Amino acid sequence: MTPPLLSLRGLSKSYGQIRANQGIDLDVAERSIHAILGENGAGKSTLMKLIYGVETPDEGTVTWQGAPIRLTSPAEARRQGIGMVFQHFSLFETLTVVENIALVVPGKKRELIERVRTLGRDFGLEVDPLADVHALSVGERQRVEIIRCLMTDPKLIILDEPTSVLPPQSVEKLFETLKRLREGGVSILFISHKLEEIRAICDRATILRAGRVTGHVDPREHDAHDLARMMIGRDMPEITPAASVETGEKRLELIGLDHRPDDPFAVALKRVTLEVKAGEILGIAGISGNGQAELSAIISGETRLGREARDRIFMMGQDVGRLDAAARRRLGFAFVPEDRLGRGAVPELSLVLNGLLTAHPLGLLKQGLIDRAGAKAFAETCIRDFDVRTPGPEAEAGALSGGNLQKFIVGREIMLAPKLLFVAQPTWGVDIGAATAIRQRLIALRNAGMAILVVSEEIEELFEICDRIQVLHAGELSPSLVTRETRVEEIGRYMIGAQPAGHGTATSPAEVSA
Amino acid sequence: MSAFPHLVRRERASLSATVLAPLAALAIATLLNLALYAVMGKSPGAVFHAMLLEPFLSWASFSEVLLKMGPLLLIAQGLAIGFRAKVFNIGAEGQFILGAIFASALPVWYPEATGGWIWPAMLLSGAIGGALWAAITAFWRVRLNANEILVSLMLSLVATQVLNYLLLGPWKDPAGFNFPQSVMFQYDAMVPILIDGTRVNWSFPLTILLSLAAYVFMQKSFMGYKLQVGGLAPRAAGYAGFSEGRAIWLSLLIGGFAAGLAGAAEVAGPLGQLQRSISTGYGYAAIIVAYLGGLHPLGIIVSALVMAAIYIGGDNAMVSAELPIAAVRVFQGSLLIAYLIAVAFIRYRLEWPKAADRRPA
Incomplete structure (x- = not known):
């Protein structure tokens, strides 16, 4: 049996009180599409950050192509052949698509533009290489991220919920791409909530719950209902x-x-x-x-x-x-915008103060002053009623996972009645x-x-x-x-x-x- | 693998680092400057004593520190409100000068007037003058999106020329031997002295009172919250329907009002007349004070005291340790730079490579 491409043993990571990952074991085989399944706050994003060198683990070992490594930066991960497409994008808004790509990929601008166009055609990721990123929609930005990642010829690509912004036709195309990449010797770590997709394309699936691995399965042998139950620990x-x-x-x-x-x-x-x-x-x-x-x-x-x-x-x-x-x-009128950080919520402010953003007319002000107790009670109610996983109402919005912040914002707007x-x-x-x-x-x-x-x-x-x-x-x-x-x-x-x-x-x- | 430590983002802003950052900055800037004085051949010990200890050792010099602290504190409180909203009013110097001019108009035009209403009227008129000068910047920023940093900074240079024109022309004291200064103000045009035997006057408690008002405004009021949201996440402010134009107007008017009041208190206080040298860079030093205080109204009270002590101490050191006049500016500048470095540690922490990493793989 060939050794796995990537092998994790006993990986742990804590942020203060929160134990985001505990003793994670994971093997990603060569030429495979491997799914990571888990609810919000199950520790998927943290695990990916550890693999991509954004964070360093507190404990545990990482083995890459048979040799132990310790990644301390994404740049190093990319040099080793690990690429990642994030859920929250890391593009410079004031630069064009091709300029953003040129920051990580060496080469002449003209060649890069040509490659962006080719990749776009091949994989259904059409995007104008000369457009400014700030003018792109969320969906287009993700296409740029995927293209940028593909351009560094990685051995392992981490995709954080890649299909969530693609239309059905493009999902099909992307899956074709992923399969072709697998044939070409690239492995893919695939994070998705869409269980049918995971069953359609993934060879293996690792399920996380509350920071721990709760199972390694072949997703094709289980139906979506089974997978969901393993993931959330109860019936759907x-x-x-x-x-x-x-x-x-x-x-x-x-x-x-x-x-x-x-x-x-x-x-x-x-x-x-x-x-x-x-x-x-x-x-x-x-x-x-x-x-x-x-x-x-x-x-x-x-x-x-x-x-x-x-x-x-x-x-x-x-x-x-x-x-x-x-x-x-x-x-x-109440509104939940598509971007949560920086529009639906202020990342640096606590949930209490983020509740105030639009809920202030609900009697949370007294003669122009903020009623702290009222605002806190509002945030607590929202957290409880909408099952927001967070240490408490004083947590900064930016520290919440994307899904939990979305639950908070949706909850806040619904509570406005x-x-x-x-x-x-x-x-x-x-x-x-x-x-x-x-x-x-x-x-x-x-x-x-x-x-x-x-x-x-x-x-x-x-x-x-x-x-x-x-x-x-x-x-x-x-x-x-x-x-x-x-x-x-x-x-x-x-x-x-x-x-x-x-x-x-x-x-x-x-x-x-x- | 790098053997150097690197910065790792903290999960949330560290409170202890927030408090320690300015103190660390002060310590580092002091050490660096003492080293500089040693290189210049001055005794660091003597300079340290003259500059940082003496201001606090006698009531006479401490009262001078409080006198200097007034305008710095007032201007910095106003600026900090704008800075929190990311409206960068760099022209407090000009607003200060206009405040002094507006306040001086009363005693210059009515030198015979008497009554207890005169000095309060002067303070109010000075504050309005500063706010009007800042309004020019606000208007162009909102109307044409003209950069407020450049407009307010350049308006400060214009303000200096307006002052020069008045002092060399219409407002020159006829009995002043052709010096560029106005008449000495009458008794009722001076803010009453608070503590006998010193120059500290009633504008100082007013300044402290306004600092507390700034605290309530920034930390407790909804308007202050709106300004902060606009500064931290402009799109979230737009989403919630907080008007950006209103935030710019409010930030600049508050900044101008405070700086103008400080200018008025200066001419109606220690100076007693309008002069060319009414400001020794208060408007710029206050920017440092605002940041050193973490843009927090209570922090600014402390940083204004420190900065005022450096002013007074610098004067002492010039006389007793023969420091050049630029030494105080160098100290202020290095203090700001040290602080800007130190604030990085509020949201980031250093991670040292663990011993295991340094072993060859």
Whole structure:
């Protein structure tokens, strides 16, 4: 038997009181795709950081290609042939795609551009190498990260939830890529919450729970339900099917909205029309980078419309195009943005103070001063009701894992008891147990008469919770499709622009391939 | 594998490092400067005594420290509020000068006026003058996104020229032997002395009171919280609907108000007239004071005291140990640099390579 490519024995890492990893044993074979499964806070991210040299273990040994090593920096890990694509991206926003790549990959700029284009074509990771990173959507940024990692010709690639931002077609393509890489002698450590995916592509799976390994299995021999049970240690909660309820008045209406952002790299919105009534969930499907960021900012009020765009956005029956984010919130609007750190939450502030960010109208202020006790009670309630795993309400938001922070933000916005709730990527990076809980919560709120708008890249999720779905492609919104009468393939066709978005305009072939 | 220690991010900001950083910076800067004096052929012991001990040894010199501390503290409190919101007002010097000018207008135009209302009116008018000068910066920043660092800094140079114009022209004391200074102010235009036999006046307790107000504003109020969010994560502020323009206006107006008040208190206090040398770089030194105090209102009280002592001590050392005038500036500068290095350890810690690593693999 050939020795494993990477072998971990008794790896432990603690952060103060928290024991993130305890005695982890793991063997990654050559030419294999190895899954790491676990809930938020199970220690997956910490383990990957140890392997990639971001953190050094307190105890334990790492053996790489048969020889013991001790990695102290990612640069060294890359030299050894270990690459990583992070869940939170590490790109410089003020540089272009190719400049970001040139920071880690040697070579002439022209050659790099060519390689970016080639890799993009081969692996379905199309991205303009000369675009500025700050103008890219979350999905596009991840594509850049994957390309950058592939360009250093690694022996082992760590992918932290790589499929969470890809459309179904690209997931297929990515899997093809991964399989081809495996044939070429590269091993892959694959972190994902999507159990079906793991079963489709991975040779081995290691399951983590509360910082310890709870099993090594062949994922193809277990069904998703089994895997989920091993992961969360109990049976999976079931989603209550969305029974149709009587809908009420219009809470959000966009009427033929055109918007050309100042940013030349941003997507222009064309004649966007939608409405959300009380007691229904409208889903916006589509691959990110097709106008999701622009649409979100316009609905939230972070982008305000010019004077000329009158009567284009209505909330609770009122024209809000010129109102700022705070004024819209006062009408009963709440919003969970797709980026959590730095937008939905301030990383350096505690959860108590992050609760205050949007929950201050809930009586958390007294004559302009912060009511600390009230704010703390609010954060504690949110942590308890939404199962946020954290040492306590005084923990800094930046110290929470992505999924736990998402639970906190979703919880905070739901606790505002809004009339209209807008959630972008509700379960992105959230583990399966928590994702189910969030979806159940959204359906319950809809049944109680809330109007809910969801932007998501996960079609399955939209089909599970939405009454109607519209697809955003190249800044245009498809007609409204009733979920029960629509097939996934139909949505897929709109997503890649194969089906014209309607309004009597055909999408040009160039846009289809873009 | 490197044998050098490297920085590792802490899970959260360390409280002990937050308190220790300025103290360590002070110790390091002191040692470096004493070494420098030794190289210059001065006795480090004598300089240390003159510079850092003497200011605290007699009531006479300590009262001078308190006098210097007033403007530094006031300006630094105002600046720190803006710095926390990442609005970098570097032009407190100019706002200080405008404050002095606005305050002086009253006694210059009405030298005969009497009444207990005059000095409070002067302080208020000075504060308004400083705020107006800062408003120019705020306006262009909000309107055209003009960089507030450059605009406020350049406006300080303009302010100096405005002062020169007034003192060489319309406001020159006719009986002043052609010196560029205004008339001496009348009795009622002076802030009353607080402690007999010293120059410490009632503006000092006012300054302490405003420091406590700054503490409540920054640490307890929702407005202060909004400013902080804007500084830490501008997109989160936009998301929550906190107006960026309002944060810029508020930051600059508060900074200008405090600096203007300090300028007014200077002419209506120890100086008693408007002169060309009203500021000895208070506006710039206050930037160091603000950062040395960790941008925290209570920390700034301590750092202002230290900085004032260095001013007074530097003067002492110039006389008794024959230090050049630049020595104080060098000390201030090295203090800031040492602090900026030390603050890295609030969020990071040094990790030494373990013994096992150094063994050849």
